[in-house]
Amino acid sequence: MQIQLFKVISNEGFALHESVPFEPDEIRFQLGVFPVLEKTPVELSIVNVGDKVLEIEGRGSVTVSIPCDRCLTDVPTEIPYEIRRRLDMKLADEDRVKNLDESSYLTGMDLDVDRLVCLEVLINWPFKVLCRNDCKGLCSRCGRNLNNGPCGCKEEPKDPRMAAISDIFSKCKEEV
Numbered sequence: 001m002q003i004q005l006f007k008v009i010s011n012e013g014f015a016l017h018e019s020v021p022f023e024p025d026e027i028r029f030q031l032g033v034f035p036v037l038e039k040t041p042v043e044l045s046i047v048n049v050g051d052k053v054l055e056i057e058g059r060g061s062v063t064v065s066i067p068c069d070r071c072l073t074d075v076p077t078e079i080p081y082e083i084r085r086r087l088d089m090k091l092a093d094e095d096r097v098k099n100l101d102e103s104s105y106l107t108g109m110d111l112d113v114d115r116l117v118c119l120e121v122l123i124n125w126p127f128k129v130l131c132r133n134d135c136k137g138l139c140s141r142c143g144r145n146l147n148n149g150p151c152g153c154k155e156e157p158k159d160p161r162m163a164a165i166s167d168i169f170s171k172c173k174e175e176v
Contacts, residue, residue: 001020001021001023001112001113001114002110002111002112002113003016003018003020003044003046003110003111003113004109004110004111005046005054005089005109005110005111006109008046008047008048008054009048009052009054009089009109011048012048012050012051013047013048013049013050014047014048015045015046015047015048016044016045016046016047017044017045018044019041019042019043019044020041020042020044020113021039021041021042022036022039022040022041022042022060022062022113022114022117023114024036024114024118027062027064027118027121027122029122034064034065034066035064035065036062036063036064037063037064037065037076038062038063038076038078039060039061039062039063040060040061040062041060042058042059042060042083042113042117043058043059043060044056044057044058044083044113045057045058046111051090052088052089052090053086053087053088053089053090054086054087054089055085055086055087056083056084056085056086056087056111056116057082057083057084057085058082058083058116059080059081059082059083060080060081060117061078061079061080061081062078062079062081062117062121063076063077063078063079064076064077064079064121065077066126066129067129068129068130068131068135069128069129069130070130070131070135070136070137070138071131071135071136071137071138071145071146071147072138072145073131073145073147075129075130075131077126077129079121079124079125079126080124081117081120081121081123081124082120083116083117083120085116087106104119105119131147132147135147139151139153141153
């Protein structure tokens with residue numbers, strides 16, 4: 001959704017408070033395409049603090065379906081976000097890029113709320129997603145999800161030189 005900023009920019013001290021719907025049904029970036037399962041409206045506040053400088057604040061959350069890092073089962077993952085940006089509207093688009101302000105969400109006098117939220121969601125993207133803490137993952141031979149039971153693949157004989165390390169790992173598993 002686009003919000004026109006002309007009225008905010010031209011009136012010093014003017015504040016705009018809106019509840020804006022987040023419209024995309026998926027989040028796309030280098031790791032893939034992730035469906036959006038739930039989304040809350042973006043509670044957005046834009047204030048002209050003077051000298052054509054805008055302060056943008058907002059918050060909301062998005063629930064995205066992300067594959068488990070071990071077994072690839074889709075996991076609904078809530079990603080809350082908070083927006084805090086300061087925009088100097090006197091600068092040209094090129095100058096904002098030079099100042100490292102990622103203003104791909106700003107085109108002329110229009111604020112692309114969906115693009116801004118997508119950037120915030122990516123900043124808050126979880127490093128690791130598990131379907132459960134004790135997820136067993138996939139069998140390295142046949143690819144079966146080991147959370148659904150054993151796969152039946154024969155275990156290769158262990159290297160006797162690694163027996164001491166294997167004992168340490170088995171003791172750690174027993175303690176947990």
